[in-house]
Amino acid sequence: MAVDLSPIDASLLEEIANIHGLPKGAFNIRKDGKLVERHSSANIEIATKTDHPGIDITIADGTRGETVYIPVIVTQSGLKDVVYNTFYIGEDCDVTIIAGCGIHNESHQASEHDGIHTFHCGKNSHVKYVEKHYGEGEGTGERILNPVTNVFQAENSVCEMELTQLRGVTSTVRDTNAELEAGAKLVLTEKLLTHDDQTATSNMKVVLKGKDSNVQVISRSVAQDNSVQVFNPLVIGESMCRGHVQCDAIIMGNAKVKAIPGIEAACEDAMLVHEAAIGKIAGDQITKLMTLGLTEEEAEQEILEDFLN
Amino acid sequence: MAVDLSPIDASLLEEIANIHGLPKGAFNIRKDGKLVERHSSANIEIATKTDHPGIDITIADGTRGETVYIPVIVTQSGLKDVVYNTFYIGEDCDVTIIAGCGIHNESHQASEHDGIHTFHCGKNSHVKYVEKHYGEGEGTGERILNPVTNVFQAENSVCEMELTQLRGVTSTVRDTNAELEAGAKLVLTEKLLTHDDQTATSNMKVVLKGKDSNVQVISRSVAQDNSVQVFNPLVIGESMCRGHVQCDAIIMGNAKVKAIPGIEAACEDAMLVHEAAIGKIAGDQITKLMTLGLTEEEAEQEILEDFLN
Numbered sequence: 001m002a003v004d005l006s007p008i009d010a011s012l013l014e015e016i017a018n019i020h021g022l023p024k025g026a027f028n029i030r031k032d033g034k035l036v037e038r039h040s041s042a043n044i045e046i047a048t049k050t051d052h053p054g055i056d057i058t059i060a061d062g063t064r065g066e067t068v069y070i071p072v073i074v075t076q077s078g079l080k081d082v083v084y085n086t087f088y089i090g091e092d093c094d095v096t097i098i099a100g101c102g103i104h105n106e107s108h109q110a111s112e113h114d115g116i117h118t119f120h121c122g123k124n125s126h127v128k129y130v131e132k133h134y135g136e137g138e139g140t141g142e143r144i145l146n147p148v149t150n151v152f153q154a155e156n157s158v159c160e161m162e163l164t165q166l167r168g169v170t171s172t173v174r175d176t177n178a179e180l181e182a183g184a185k186l187v188l189t190e191k192l193l194t195h196d197d198q199t200a201t202s203n204m205k206v207v208l209k210g211k212d213s214n215v216q217v218i219s220r221s222v223a224q225d226n227s228v229q230v231f232n233p234l235v236i237g238e239s240m241c242r243g244h245v246q247c248d249a250i251i252m253g254n255a256k257v258k259a260i261p262g263i264e265a266a267c268e269d270a271m272l273v274h275e276a277a278i279g280k281i282a283g284d285q286i287t288k289l290m291t292l293g294l295t296e297e298e299a300e301q302e303i304l305e306d307f308l309n
Numbered sequence: 310m311a312v313d314l315s316p317i318d319a320s321l322l323e324e325i326a327n328i329h330g331l332p333k334g335a336f337n338i339r340k341d342g343k344l345v346e347r348h349s350s351a352n353i354e355i356a357t358k359t360d361h362p363g364i365d366i367t368i369a370d371g372t373r374g375e376t377v378y379i380p381v382i383v384t385q386s387g388l389k390d391v392v393y394n395t396f397y398i399g400e401d402c403d404v405t406i407i408a409g410c411g412i413h414n415e416s417h418q419a420s421e422h423d424g425i426h427t428f429h430c431g432k433n434s435h436v437k438y439v440e441k442h443y444g445e446g447e448g449t450g451e452r453i454l455n456p457v458t459n460v461f462q463a464e465n466s467v468c469e470m471e472l473t474q475l476r477g478v479t480s481t482v483r484d485t486n487a488e489l490e491a492g493a494k495l496v497l498t499e500k501l502l503t504h505d506d507q508t509a510t511s512n513m514k515v516v517l518k519g520k521d522s523n524v525q526v527i528s529r530s531v532a533q534d535n536s537v538q539v540f541n542p543l544v545i546g547e548s549m550c551r552g553h554v555q556c557d558a559i560i561m562g563n564a565k566v567k568a569i570p571g572i573e574a575a576c577e578d579a580m581l582v583h584e585a586a587i588g589k590i591a592g593d594q595i596t597k598l599m600t601l602g603l604t605e606e607e608a609e610q611e612i613l614e615d616f617l618n
Contacts, residue, residue: 234569237587249574251574251577251579252577253577254577255577256573256574256575257573257574258571258572258573258574259571259572259573259583260543260569260570260571260572261569261570261585262567262568262569263567263568263569263585263587264565264566264567264568265558265560265565265566265567265587265588266565267560268560268561268562268563268564268589269589270560270587270588271586271587271588271589272585272586272587272588273584273585273586273587273588274568274583274584274585274586275582275583275584275585276570276572276581276582276583276584277581277582277583278546278572278574278579278580278581278582279574279579279580279581279582280577280578280580
């Protein structure tokens with residue numbers, strides 16, 4: 001690679017975006033608040049914002065089968081990196097967007113990255129968005145990630161959002177908002193793992209504005225040790241629509257989990273459902289895997305990976 | 310009857326407490342903020358409170374198979390009746406408590422009844438509590454009912470609470486709180502019907518403090534016309550316990566329903582689940598009943614009654 005990436009950088013990029021070296025096609029790699037390398041493609045233009053730190057990603061009508069990568073890494077402690085990334089996705093597209101943030105912190109000072117991502121998804125387009133958050137390093141400094149995700153879906157667009165917090169994130173406040181026009185469909189999957197004394201708060205608000213709009217929210221989380229998680233997903237049905245919210249949490253050790261999913265029907269033809277369950281791993285699941293030769297720890301790990309993947 | 314009850318009074322009492330004339334055993338009938346008639350039994354003593362308006366109902370240890378009635382009626386408009394009723398239920402009891410409030414209002418002035426009911430439920434006792442709220446009258450004056458229900462359950466006690474708002478209540482804010490010690494079980498069923506421009510808010514907080522405590526919250530509601538309902542049930546698991554919250558709402562016309570059930574696990578061995586669904590009556594249910602000879606209106610009525618009963 002022409003660019004200056006250390007082994008730690010390369011390892012973080014692999015963890016959060018599954019990148020080995022520089023990706024093909026359009027990409028933007030940000031490190032410690034600065035651009036490392038950028039590449040636009042014929043259909044996907046990446047430009048520096050003029051009003052805020054961050055980039056505008058413009059995807060031409062009819063772009064199909066392309067992937068754009070916009071990972072961020074933070075290795076400098078004491079840095080608070082705030083970035084605004086806005087996606088303008090044209091009509092009739094079928095694209096994949098790979099984002100994510102990895103923090104490596106060896107210091108006692110906090111490292112923070114707040115990514116404000118806004119998606120304007122054009123008519124009939126299909127967008128898959130994958131975002132992974134990860135923290136590592138032996139320092140006592142906090143690794144903080146406060147993402148904001150705003151999604152505006154035009155008629156008959158489909159968005160699949162997969163938001164994952166792998167591990168190592170000291171504290172996170174996640175805000176996700178979406179508005180769906182007629183016929184639009186959103187599948188929003190959030191997976192969180194917290195451990196030690198970490199805290200995670202996830203707020204979501206999805207407004208089903210248009211006729212036959214449809215949202216499925218799937219939240220899966222594991223809270224270990226002394227960590228605390230709070231979930232506030234809210235789905236509002238303003239027209240004939242369907243919404244389904246499902247929160248499942250596994251609690252371990254002295255962890256605490258609070259789930260307060262809201263559904264609000266403001267139309268007779270809205271059909272909204274939510275379910276939530278908090279509990280520990282079922283003992284018989286562990287026993288079953290142990291009879292197959294796994295230790296108790298291996299069995300537990302196997303069940304957790306299965307639950308989160 | 311020796312007491313002064315008008316045909317309207319008798320009709321209200323029948324609606325809310327299924328009483329024809331004076332009941333047998335212990336009872337306290339309150340009308341327009343004043344005592345109408347009271348009767349204590351050998352095991353159940355009803356006494357006027359000395360500090361607040363209201364009564365103390367003391368049920369002796371080992372009382373079994375008895376019922377106590379404490380209905381309230383309001384026929385005087387412009388009245389705001391606030392009453393504190395406290396139940397001291399001994400150990401090893403098996404009793405039924407019938408409460409309820411009926412308002413008849415022919416005026417343009419509001420009538421309001423706020424009943425603050427507190428239950429101290431002794432060890433190993435089984436209490437069934439039935440409360441119905443109902444409003445009627447051609448006046449434009451509001452019929453307001455703001456009940457507060459506090460339940461303290463000692464070890465291995467069982468409470469079944471059935472709280473129902475029949476119809477005709479202009480506005481209600483309902484607060485229900487419960488704390489359960491080890492082995493205690495609570496089944497809390499709330500049924501609400503709102504219509505016209507009525508509003509209903511139901512807040513519930515159940516704390517599962519003791520080992521093997523168990524709560525089941527069942528909320529069923531129908532929101533018609535322009536009415537608005539908000540549900541905030543919260544179950545907190547502080548020990549090895551089980552909690553299940555189920556909210557089902559039928560929405561009709563321009564009504565709005567918001568359900569925000571919370572579950573909070575503060576112990577690895579807490580197992581908490583909630584489910585909520587808001588939607589309209591399924592079209593095929595109506596069609597099925599219409600093929601059996603019912604009109605569309607009759608079919609709808611049949612389904613609603615079935616849902617609420």
